[in-house]
Amino acid sequence: MLAGEAAAEAARKSSLDAELPADTEAEAGATPGTPAEEPEFPVVGDDRAAAFFDLDNTVMQGAAIFHFGRGLYKRKFFERRELTRFAWQQAWFRLAGVEDPEHMQDARDSALSIVKGHRVSELMSIGEEIYDEYMADRIWPGTRALAQAHLDAGQKVWLVTAAPVETATIIARRLGLTGALGTVAESVDGVYTGRLVGEPLHGPAKAEAVRALAAAEGLDLARCAAYSDSHNDIPMLSLVGHPYAINPDSKLRKHARARDWRLRDYRTGRKAAKVGIPAAAGVGALAGGTAAAVALHRRRR
Numbered sequence: 001m002l003a004g005e006a007a008a009e010a011a012r013k014s015s016l017d018a019e020l021p022a023d024t025e026a027e028a029g030a031t032p033g034t035p036a037e038e039p040e041f042p043v044v045g046d047d048r049a050a051a052f053f054d055l056d057n058t059v060m061q062g063a064a065i066f067h068f069g070r071g072l073y074k075r076k077f078f079e080r081r082e083l084t085r086f087a088w089q090q091a092w093f094r095l096a097g098v099e100d101p102e103h104m105q106d107a108r109d110s111a112l113s114i115v116k117g118h119r120v121s122e123l124m125s126i127g128e129e130i131y132d133e134y135m136a137d138r139i140w141p142g143t144r145a146l147a148q149a150h151l152d153a154g155q156k157v158w159l160v161t162a163a164p165v166e167t168a169t170i171i172a173r174r175l176g177l178t179g180a181l182g183t184v185a186e187s188v189d190g191v192y193t194g195r196l197v198g199e200p201l202h203g204p205a206k207a208e209a210v211r212a213l214a215a216a217e218g219l220d221l222a223r224c225a226a227y228s229d230s231h232n233d234i235p236m237l238s239l240v241g242h243p244y245a246i247n248p249d250s251k252l253r254k255h256a257r258a259r260d261w262r263l264r265d266y267r268t269g270r271k272a273a274k275v276g277i278p279a280a281a282g283v284g285a286l287a288g289g290t291a292a293a294v295a296l297h298r299r300r301r
Contacts, residue, residue, distance in 0.1 A: 044152075048218065048219055050155050050178075050219050052158050052226045053226075054228035054233055054236075056163065056229075057230070058140075058230075059159065060171070061139075062138060064167050065164070067138070068134075072130075077114050115185065115194070118192055119191055120190050121190060127166060139175070141266070143227065156217070157178050159172045161180065162182070165185075166185075181210075183202075210226070221239050221241065225244060227244045227246045228245070228246060229247040230249055234255060243259075244262045245261055247266055
């Protein structure tokens with residue numbers, strides 16, 4: 001490595017370390033004051049490695065579907081009583097810090113009924129606006145830095161989420177990621193029917209989707225990383241050689257500590273920085289997200 005390149009790499013690592021909260025070393029299991037001895041990760045140039053990130057409360061504060069609902073209410077897609085339900089679900093999510101299956105199912109059902117009869121292209125366009133209005137300022141800088149480290153190492157980075165694949169694809173593109181896997185809402189001739197294609201991408205279904213994607217991409221899961229806040233994603237985290245618990249709920253924290261998984265907690269009260277669009281990243285992320293959604297659709301059928 002040339003001297004200039006070595007200096008640039010050292011600066012990048014220093015920047016990444018600066019994003020981590022003060023208690024990271026203790027959470028990771030290292031002895032205070034003693035450098036953690038572990039191989040460099042992510043490994044630069046390892047094209048059989050990739051990273052898989054959960055979205056809600058891992059990459060972004062709160063749940064994408066709730067923020068999307070706020071944006072649709074602003075555009076008069078539904079009535080105030082439905083907004084109240086969205087607000088209650090969001091409050092529960094933020095206070096409890098966990099994904100309540102009943103609340104998440106109710107939110108999905110509400111979203112499906114709201115978008116029924118609307119064109120996919122219309123919702124994608126509105127989704128871009130909603131990202132700027134409600135989501136961009138809620139990206140966790142620390143998690144964003146972790147994703148960028150994988151990208152800088154030449155690895156692909158995917159969002160894997162129960163959120164609608166269209167919303168996940170928009171977020172992946174805006175962050176310069178490779179693409180997204182998400183819950184697929186059925187559409188006929190470009191119009192939403194109000195039904196799902198298969199089941200929501202949640203829990204074990206995420207692990208199944210990651211396994212299928214890894215096979216299609218020729219990845220070695222033992223060299224891959226996965227990041228999540230929720231114990232519901234333990235199946236996905238257990239698939240990879242480098243699992244990370246990010247802003248973990250109590251069950252995941254306990255599970256991660258028992259298995260010596262790395263932990264990161266960015267819930268320090270700092271305002272999440274608005275993340276811009278890395279140059280020339282958008283088209284690839286959209287294409288990647290579309291291809292992944294098609295592959296997932298075929299697998300479910």
